[in-house]
Amino acid sequence: MLQDKFGRRFHYLRLSITDVCNFSCEYCLPDGYQCDTDRDFLSLEEITHIASAFAQLGTSKIRITGGEPSLRKDLPQVIQACANTQGIKHVAMTTNGYKLPDHIDSWVEAGLTSMNISIDSLDPRMFASITGHDKLDVILRGIDRAIELGITVKVNAVLMRHFNQGELKTFLNWLKTTPLTLRFIELMQTGDNQLFFDKNHTSGQPIKDQLIADGWQQIVRDKTAGPAQEFSHPDYQGRIGLIMPYSKDFCATCNRLRISALGKLHLCLFSDQGLDIRQFIADGDTQRLQDELSTLLGDKKSTHFLHDGYTGATKHLAMLGG
Template identity: 35%
Template sequence: MELVDNYGRVLRDLRISVTPRCNYHCVYCHPLGMEMSDPPGTVTTRDVVHFLRAAARLGMSAVRFTGGEPLVRRELPEMIAAAAATPGVDDVAITTNGTLFRRRHKELLGAGLRRVNFSLDAVDPEVFRRLTRGGEVAQVWDAIELALELELHPVKLNAVVIGGVNDGEVVRLAELSVDRPLHVRFIEYMHLNNAPFDEYRRQFVAGAETRARIEERFGPLEEVPTDPSSPARVWRIAGAQGTVGFINSVSEPFCSNCSRLRLTSDKKIRPCLLTELELDIAWAFDAPDPEAALVEALLAAAGKKPEKGSTLPTLRERVMLGIGG
């Protein structure tokens, strides 16, 4: 059975936010002064088990755990184990800033983790520190080196490009893909942090501009065939071991091929990242038969998934930190 929305898109990919907490304060995700904690009713391991079984019954096969920073959640290995043990789920990954990866990697791998996406928005320590408001790039790079050593391929690096902040880093970031099997993804800055509109427009950098900078340094990029439902269009620097990709959510929306649903840490399904639409499904987790109720909730969410989201700057009820990556 497939989960299909009203526009014929097959929904296969889940993003599950396990916490809104994070030990970084990245400018594009975490408004200054905002601190979040796990509220009463935060999704539990038992909830994740029921949700994944329901999703798998509908053909959803890939799950990525996000946050906040998912590794601050003590129960994350149990949730990963639940995903790995769910029949039909064949891709279990996390998106992390990497700060706790070395400390927790053994329990994560033992639980069944097979893939990691790291947030790495700069190579230069000072630029990285400014963008994350205090982070140490050496700590993240140590986690990336460990993931390569553990052969958790593909190791993906996510970089949100912000004009006047880290746009001067794109060539150095792309260069990481040359000698190592690293897959660097350049993500357009989305207005999901409620930044002042004029400031956001001034700092937005189109993916085409980022690509042009890279090609100016390395020459024409070679296209790599990619699943159309993937948000990234992927290319390779000539002779490189890894790839560079461009997630141009604002300048080149890929809504027509979107295959994702998001579960927030407070038990709401978000059918589209770039709308305010959320379905509170706490009732389903508390139902006498949670899996049947969650199947019903997922079908309702698919039916409400909009044709496209809004990439225009707008004041949002929830910022990225609360939604989940």
């Protein structure tokens, strides 16, 4: 089992397969994707090796991320490679959802078990303003199909003071009859969004206080779960989650590591830099890769230091898919 010096165990790998994204979200890529690195992304063979090495070290969940992972034509093969790896019980994906109606069936057939979709507003005009694309209806149609197919669906909404802070009631009405989990995520500062962060950051604590006052009950987290505090209510088919990275002891339950699309290990979303392990991935020697992972894990810090305004090497969230 991969374990750091603070006793945290890592059951969960977030694996980026591209840093390209076709959306231009205000908080991430307001000017659209800029190709500022070599696009020598991990091959299917390398992805298969990574999945096997991590599974043998106790990882049971892999989340496929981007950029936007559906931009890779071999995405079904990537999902299948992860799903067919002994020891991997959950294959998840984070997507902007624009390809959902046309491709969700093939992804589920390949072995996808859950999916996170970004929807920062249920108002079509505001959605288009935030993302640069008038695709909300298409994405909602795809979500309905995903639910029909029986996979776990979560929707991510980044809290932004001047964009969607007043939409809680709209989201709650949606959850009355929609069996998914909506997660509100506090806006995080990255290397290139300082002004936007200062204008739009808002805490999720008032929402948590309101949910508790309205009878929502907190759910116990699974060992492979992400960092959200999740709540349920008997009058709602859906659930609500809150991801509050600026809250006390947020990092105490960290259970995930990240590998970028270029084969770099990130011990934290806000690490000083990615640690290049591509040579250990490419040579196919599982033991060497596992030994390197265990060694590098010794440098993982106790916290992300976001409270101090530290953003590490993370210029924008599309670099690692959050």
